[in-house]
Amino acid sequence: MTSALPLTDNIYFAPLLPWQNELWSQLTKRVLMPQQSLPHALLAAGMQGMGKRAFVWRLVAWLLCREREHNPLGACGICESCQWLRSGTHPSLQVLPLISMPVSAEHADAKQAATNSAKDKKSAKAANNAALKIKVDDIRALQPFIYQGGQGMRICVLDYAEQMTVAAANALLKTLEEPQAQVHLFLISDTPAQLLPTIKSRVQQLALQTIEPAVLVDYVTHALGSTVNREAVGTAAIEQLIQLANGAPLAAVALAQAPWYSKRTLWLTTWQALRSGKRSSIAASDYWQTQLSISEFIQLSELMLVDMRRVCLGLDALQKDINLPVSLHSHQPTERALEVFINGLQEIKAALQQNVQEKFAYDKLMQELAYL
Numbered sequence: 001m002t003s004a005l006p007l008t009d010n011i012y013f014a015p016l017l018p019w020q021n022e023l024w025s026q027l028t029k030r031v032l033m034p035q036q037s038l039p040h041a042l043l044a045a046g047m048q049g050m051g052k053r054a055f056v057w058r059l060v061a062w063l064l065c066r067e068r069e070h071n072p073l074g075a076c077g078i079c080e081s082c083q084w085l086r087s088g089t090h091p092s093l094q095v096l097p098l099i100s101m102p103v104s105a106e107h108a109d110a111k112q113a114a115t116n117s118a119k120d121k122k123s124a125k126a127a128n129n130a131a132l133k134i135k136v137d138d139i140r141a142l143q144p145f146i147y148q149g150g151q152g153m154r155i156c157v158l159d160y161a162e163q164m165t166v167a168a169a170n171a172l173l174k175t176l177e178e179p180q181a182q183v184h185l186f187l188i189s190d191t192p193a194q195l196l197p198t199i200k201s202r203v204q205q206l207a208l209q210t211i212e213p214a215v216l217v218d219y220v221t222h223a224l225g226s227t228v229n230r231e232a233v234g235t236a237a238i239e240q241l242i243q244l245a246n247g248a249p250l251a252a253v254a255l256a257q258a259p260w261y262s263k264r265t266l267w268l269t270t271w272q273a274l275r276s277g278k279r280s281s282i283a284a285s286d287y288w289q290t291q292l293s294i295s296e297f298i299q300l301s302e303l304m305l306v307d308m309r310r311v312c313l314g315l316d317a318l319q320k321d322i323n324l325p326v327s328l329h330s331h332q333p334t335e336r337a338l339e340v341f342i343n344g345l346q347e348i349k350a351a352l353q354q355n356v357q358e359k360f361a362y363d364k365l366m367q368e369l370a371y372l
Helices: 018-032 051-066 078-087 105-116 121-131 135-146 166-177 214-225 236-246 249-257 261-276 281-289 294-314 335-353 358-369
Strands: 043-044 093-096 154-158 185-187
Touching: 018 051, 018 214, 043 051, 051 078, 051 154, 051 358, 093 135, 105 154, 135 154, 135 166, 166 249, 214 236, 214 249, 236 249, 261 281, 261 294, 261 358, 281 358, 294 335, 335 358
Parallel strands: 043 185, 093 154, 154 185
Antiparallel strands: none
């Protein structure tokens, strides 16, 4: 589950997320004080949905803003620097991989159209996966920008830093070990455990992962307008969303807005009908193809399997609103059966990367669900 904030140029000037106020105040005051500055290299790390990218891009915009001393709460959005950011042509900003550069909605549409015009889905997916890789030549290409000197503040943002090859990470170490005046590096990572220890030891991590429970509930409630799928929800439903999203507020909002979240009970009904032979796998496949894409159905299935496994192990279900224990009362899948089905899901996801037709994947998935 990903962040609910789109990566457009609006992210530079978006309102500060409530749980980031204190850190923002600390960093901006440090920059504005005489003889003070930010650390040479900062790491924004942690699970998706915590708002770390929103914070980094907002801070980048403010640091480069010509009017930052008069606007401590964020970039002005008007000055020449802010206009350069909007156009994606700021001379003092370098971003790796390039696909992570926040762009205008028009630019994003054009980029999506280009992706869609690829020969087929397989080549488009391969291109996107390759675009996230940071290679040693990419790091070397940054060197003139970093070491040019006398050009004022310069910022490098390395998104998906865990995607760096080992050679790229080793090349980056030299830059981290030889800080240049007015050059700041921001590393962003969803899985910091994959970063080389030598990299992590040379950067200062931003404290973006701790959010007070009350702040979490309040944010998700207001972001959803107190409704999920047009139905009013109470605190219990909001807290369930937060728990399912592992405490990531933006991920909780995205989960509630996912087209499959309201179909969890229907998934259980389908499973029971398939298992008992009251419905054929082909009929179930044909129906679900009209409801969700195969990738959405897989996301739904993965969530349901997590809770099914919990109940089968004697633990409480995370989803309190669909009464999963009652559904499992007459039949509980064995651990082996759950494992086989989970492996089947992974195989189908891999097959979809190879451009297998969704109908074929759906048919196979329903056949396997009938034996769960």
